[in-house]
Amino acid sequence: MTTSWKDAAAKKREAISALIPAEWRIDNVPSVKEQVDVTDYIKQYLSREELGITESSADQIVEKTTSGAWSAEKVTRAFCHRAALAHQLLHCLHEVFFDAAIADAKKLDAYFAKHKEPVGPLHGLPISLKDQFHVKGVETTMGYVGWIDTFEGKKGTGKERVFESEMLRELRASGAVLYCKTSVPHTLMAGETVNNIIGYTLNPKNRNLSSGGSSGGEGALIGIRGSPVGFGTDIGGSIRVPAAFNGLYGLRPSTGRLPYEGMSNSMDGQNTVLSVVGPLGTTASSLRLVTKALLSQQPWLYDPLVHEIPWRSAEEEHIQQLLQFVGESVPKEKRLAFGIIHTDGVVTPTAPIRRAIKLVTKALEAAGHEITTWSPPSHRVLNDTGFRPWVFDGGRNVRDAFALSGEQMATQVSLYQNEMKEFTATEIAETNVAMRGLRKEYMEYWNSTAKETSTGRPVDAVISPLAPWPAAREAKYKYYGYSTWVNALDYTAVAFPVTNVDKSIDVKSSDFKPVDEKDQEIQDDYDPEIYDGAHVSLQIVGRRLQEEKILAVAEYVGKLIGK
Amino acid sequence: MTTSWKDAAAKKREAISALIPAEWRIDNVPSVKEQVDVTDYIKQYLSREELGITESSADQIVEKTTSGAWSAEKVTRAFCHRAALAHQLLHCLHEVFFDAAIADAKKLDAYFAKHKEPVGPLHGLPISLKDQFHVKGVETTMGYVGWIDTFEGKKGTGKERVFESEMLRELRASGAVLYCKTSVPHTLMAGETVNNIIGYTLNPKNRNLSSGGSSGGEGALIGIRGSPVGFGTDIGGSIRVPAAFNGLYGLRPSTGRLPYEGMSNSMDGQNTVLSVVGPLGTTASSLRLVTKALLSQQPWLYDPLVHEIPWRSAEEEHIQQLLQFVGESVPKEKRLAFGIIHTDGVVTPTAPIRRAIKLVTKALEAAGHEITTWSPPSHRVLNDTGFRPWVFDGGRNVRDAFALSGEQMATQVSLYQNEMKEFTATEIAETNVAMRGLRKEYMEYWNSTAKETSTGRPVDAVISPLAPWPAAREAKYKYYGYSTWVNALDYTAVAFPVTNVDKSIDVKSSDFKPVDEKDQEIQDDYDPEIYDGAHVSLQIVGRRLQEEKILAVAEYVGKLIGK
DSSP: OTTTHHHHHHHHHHHHHHTSOGGGOOSSOOOTTTOSOOTTGGGGGSOHHHHHHHTSOHHHHHHHHTTTSSOHHHHHHHHHHHHHHHHHHHOOEEEEOHHHHHHHHHHHHHHHHHHSSOSSTTTTOEEEEETTSOOTTSOOOTTOGGGTTSBTTBSSOSOTTTOOOHHHHHHHHTTOEEEEEEOOOTTSOOSSOEETTTEEOBOTTOTTBBOOSSSHHHHHHHHTTSOSEEEEEESSSTTHHHHHHTTOEEEEOOTTSSOOTTOOOSSTTOOSSOOEEEEEESSHHHHHHHHHHHHHTOGGGTOTTOOOOOOOTHHHHHHHGGGGGTTSOOOGGGOOEEEEOSOOSSSOOOHHHHHHHHHHHHHHHHTTOEEEEOOOSOHHHHHHHHHGGGGTTTTHHHHHHHHTTTOOOOGGGGGGSSOOOOOBHHHHHHHHHHHHHHHHHHHHHHHHGGGTOSSSSOOSEEEEOSSSSSSOBTTOOOOOHHHHHHHHHTOEEEEEEEEEOOTTTSOOOTTOOOSSHHHHHHHHHOOHHHHTTOEEEEEEEESTTOHHHHHHHHHHHHHHTTO | OTTTHHHHHHHHHHHHHHTSOGGGOOSSOOOTTTOSOOTTGGGGGSOHHHHHHHTSOHHHHHHHHTTTSSOHHHHHHHHHHHHHHHHHHHOOEEEEOHHHHHHHHHHHHHHHHHHSSOSSTTTTOEEEEETTSOOTTSOOOTTOGGGTTSBTTBSSOSOTTTOOOHHHHHHHHTTOEEEEEEOOOTTSOOSSOEETTTEEOBOTTOTTBBOOSSSHHHHHHHHTTSOSEEEEEESSSTTHHHHHHTTOEEEEOOTTSSOOTTOOOSSTTOOSSOOEEEEEESSHHHHHHHHHHHHTTOGGGTOTTOOOOOOOTHHHHHHHGGGGGTTSOOOGGGOOEEEEOSOOSSSOOOHHHHHHHHHHHHHHHHTTOEEEEOOOSOHHHHHHHHHGGGGTTTTHHHHHHHHTTTOOOOGGGGGGTSOOOOOBHHHHHHHHHHHHHHHHHHHHHHHHGGGTOSSSSOOSEEEEOSSSSSSOBTTOOOOOHHHHHHHHHTOEEEEEEEEEOOTTTSOOOTTOOOSSHHHHHHHHHOOHHHHTTOEEEEEEEESTTOHHHHHHHHHHHHHHTTO
């Protein structure tokens, strides 16, 4: 077996490529050195019409497709083309089903022609999916060679290439077009995307860097506009990190808001810190569009873990009203209060992240909002405790998956290389109690900020880094604490783009005082020359189940800083 | 240590009794034989005014206390008196803090006198609490001798007699008066209430029978009107069973609706099937009153496990409209569809329960509603899988609690007598996946009933037994499947009273065909002579997080059958 995993991986890799039509092949794919940033480079292969379509945001697209101005087929073909090009430059696709997508798009067009109205709010909108979704007609490998030609590693289940994840029902009922599944790191437990099938997924804005992970294929594909909006999952930053690394918006909803039912996963059944599913897109309003559409399908009747909470417009309206004041000062009674995380005290953000925080703070202050320094309970303790569920089973689940083919484990997930002792029921219960205690403590801190704000209310949202740097360099993702604290608390968070690295401004600080060796090492990994041009993003964090509010805040802050 | 646990228990038992004022002592407490039913017997000790107050429901009481017609002090004193009498007849109290309650009531009266308005919607309403709540000034033993003079079994935590559970904040802010804590079976894992401190809690309507468990003190106390409404917890029926055994209404909300934060528990941190907290009371509207009051305090800002779902009046209004049609046929477009569980196929309900089901079915049909037989996925499988979390830790947590004093374990919880192997992380994860699968399967069945109803909607609610008999006889609680299936699915359920055993009607069936030996044994335990007069109750079950709707349905069905 161990002798053949390379062949099986190569075969699958070639099968993916073979699904790209000959006329969409790039003859001489430029090396990273030849072409670091490929976001403009890709445009030469696309027609003017294709560019117009693919550079529109999801909400702009549905305006056209639900009114009949653009056919679903035309839109679908344009994104299939751009996604095909993207894969050749970035290695971001696991499954390609353009034919099925075009067939679905034609059906949507026929429906529109007959009924003079769209199937639903996502009529004709192409949506990409992380390779954890099961979609009929294609398989799910999740990057494991041993999962090729199986259903989650098992043969003969009858579900192979037939079963669909619950969210596919909501998406199809809303009129969305599914056309590709995107790359993930095997195990899903990494902030970079690498596996033995498609290799390493590159960051389109700066191919020296990672596209992020674990929804790294989504990040790369949407980052290069090969998809307007897509769905990833997040147990430690896996939606927000690739969104951030690619200059996108990404929503990590709280658990129980969107349907995860019927998706493949790692360590399924670990329910101390749950993975959640959520959208990545080029605008905050794209994320609102798809989230609202999903909730209108009442997923709580189909997924036992989804709470019956429809989209609550009342929760966003008071924030949306702020949009009218962009460029001037917000009236006093409408002002918001923000907590700012400059550092979590464990690892210091690098120069471009620090600049992004200053930039956002300044914009918020200029608009009249209140800024307080966020001084919460220890993130170190929170992250250390929140990490335990990652190894409850001592790595057994992922090692079993590797054992299926005998394939090699990427260094990015070497955490699981050695067998660890499984947690006992008592140890798991102790962790659950500890986590609940930490959540309560953090909640009390948040409540206590009412005493510090002039609004009399607790802080509305927290602005935080998502990682110490704008994006990780290969095999240098050494700290997850800026994303995982949100998962530990099950808070709502939206990644949003702020700026781009400018090597002439974002120089290394000469007087940096590290917390410890690791902190120094992470600062050292930042190199302005290598990072030049990379997207710099942050996240806006809200309390549990505040998706409407935090999306509206992200949209507003984005507008304030001109994004 | 083992030689002294009896002394420690006796000392605590006497300390509870000593808190009952001399003038409220019953000189010659009648034996069970002398006085089987004590619900009328108790009245001789109460004044006319006290009777008028204590036989009012919670909603009637707050009408008087929030308008100033009754003082909080007068109401509180009346319930303290009746609770004191109840304890002597039934052994239902663990903690007595009448003095603190009267002091609190006086403060409420002073507030009212000054502001001419109530503190909140529960102004002056006495509320009893299961002995899992921490209340300042008193301790929490949860029936464990080893917990006496500790905080959850630990000494010197600084929390002893000071710390309060989160729900106390909401209750106090709403104006409720807390005055006693009620008995539980040690471990909480039984449908009868027995421990070495207070002994065995009797059923006031028929002292041959159990008051139920684990919120058995609540059931007995409210059953004899020593409390208008109280809070229990439910992981396998522990709110609904004592409600049912005592002819009360009891709400088992879904997880995440009401705050459990800061309560003591058994096997805390087991988070596959969570215990929930909910009210028991004499009317459905009492339960609505307190649930609504709690939610108005935004518990989601104080308990990290509570979802932000305020009381949703829209979810109950269409059901409440049905009340105007009681006595006549409901207009077609307003009709509901009910599923009826006659048997779960594992254990057959005894004669009075079968009669109750017929009675309710007939009333619903007469009102024009639709009745379908509920044919769900196997409850046996559901209950077997749902039981695993009860023994994830192999009984370690409860054995540790017994070991603190060396006390003897009641036969009712002998399940934990022998050390069992702890589940591993992998086994727990497998259980979680299995549970999710069973919940999804049941959900699909429920959805599928839309094809069977003429309303075109899935069944609105399910009518189910809560136990095979009206109440358990001592040490004969042999089957929990009629209550536990609801916990396994995290459904909303309300226990409601239907009728009382009539030994001349509810005879043993002569042609009973048992499923197996256990089924026969349970039928044999039913004896019309012993059960005569006992309350007979059922439960109405709704989908997850449908508290508003199911309370309204319970109120309506209660009215239909004249309760």
